[in-house]
């Protein structure tokens with residue numbers, strides 16, 4: 365009798381691979397709660413109280429009794445809309461180190477995990493999906509360091525030397541902010557169906573950690589700088605394995621999952 369053996373889900377395989385690549389580069393893997401305070405998810409990240417992303421359409425607010433944030437304002441709870449809330453928790457811990465220790469051990473971590481947005485599902489959107497974010501805070505950190513780390517990461521993940529290009533963009537928690545593209549891993553930049561003949565694939569957002577965010581975490585923003593980046597892991601899985609509908613990753617169909 366043939367027995368069906370269980371095995372890892374593609375997102376788990378991808379999470380393990382990403383963690384391996386980053387730990388080889390000296391990064392830690394951080395984890396934390398999926399239920400977050402409004403402070404960690406928004407305020408500390410320099411997302412103002414009137415910002416549209418806090419709207420009910422994008423955020424799952426939880427019916428938990430409000431508490432007070434550190435400024436004495438009422439503070440609600442949300443299902444985290446990004447894993448950046450864990451970066452806040454980790455930066456607050458790092459802020460307590462002495463300057464000597466901070467210089468000896470820059471804060472280098474990635475946060476892979478589930479995030480939640482209150483939106484309709486289709487071929488490229490799910491209400492629950494996976495992100496990986498990275499953070500490096502220390503002395504003299506620059507966008508050049510970010511580019512080098514991203515190029516090393518994507519070259520290893522897609523098993524082909526690749527370059528990254530950045531385009532100016534805006535996110536409240538970084539300044540300057542960029543969106544970044546990876547040179548197409550399939551055609552190498554000459555143009556194919558994966559990159560829609562452009563030679564480039566849009567991957568995610570990044571930038572230098574906004575001085576307000578460092579300040580909110582108790583880090584002296586004159587002495588230390590940081591970069592942060594984030595991208596959707598479901599999208600990376602879809603690119604890596606040629607999956608064209610995100611729902612295949614979540615509908616529990618063993619015919620799909622057993623291909624990995």
Ligand SMILES: [Zn+2]
Nearest residue numbers: 548551556559
């Ligand atoms: Zn291509």
